[in-house]
Amino acid sequence: MNGKTAVEIRGATKSFGTHRVLDGIDLDIRAGQVAAVIGPSGAGKSTLLRTINHLDQLDLGYVKVLGELIGVREHRGRLHELGDRAIRQQRSRIGFVFQNFNLFPHLTILENVTEAPRAHRRPTPEKRALELLEKVGIAEKAHAYPRQLSGGQQQRAAIARALALEPELILFDEPTSALDPELVGEVLAVIKELARTGTTLVIVTHEIAFAREVADLVFFLDGGRLIEHGPAADVIDNPQHPRTREFIGKVL
């Protein structure tokens, strides 16, 4: 952990139609920290995560990621917005792991992992991809297609793909929610291993016990608001807010 801020969010506000999904969220995550975002369904967790990667844009407030400002607006109009090229450049520093893996179905696992490094003209993409597939335990699937893999294997391939550009920050959007229960452990084990490497991780998860074990910081969202946050041991073992207590009581 080097103390630099990896993610700074201020006044994050967003509505879909008349439904306010994020309502004035402020949060900070330092480089090297592992942050878990928890909360009931519809709380705004995925939307918050997506704004960090510019997949969703804020109506108000700002997100500063790895020192760069993205999606800033004020009441009377937009103040600052990165251009497409800058967004692409920034995304190359951020890995994103989706709930439903989002692998390219027509490419082999190896091709899925080498696609971004090739596009960015990185050296030896294949060698690096094979190392990553080894790391997530599916090297033998390099030449298979996504449909030939179990959900857990596909998600591990997706994690290898997210690592291919050596991101400084990796965002996980409910990475185990689409998996059969017996496959959850193998994906969590890979994330746990990553957490030890000092890469900044932000994980939206329903796996509270996992968040307790792996996260440095936990953010509890409800109704688009950040209700409580702090070290995992405090928020999960000793929640202060009645809504956090109720949620933790239900899910643990």
Ligand SMILES: Nc1ncnc2c1ncn2[C@@H]1O[C@H](COP(=O)(O)OP(=O)(O)OP(=O)(O)O)[C@@H](O)[C@H]1O
């Ligand atoms: N593109 C969209 N258009 C309209 N409404 C949306 C869109 N994306 C999300 N929403 C709504 O915003 C609210 C928050 O969604 P979000 O996915 O951020 O919540 P969440 O906390 O991640 O929930 P879950 O745990 O169920 O995934 C939900 O009511 C959802 O239906």
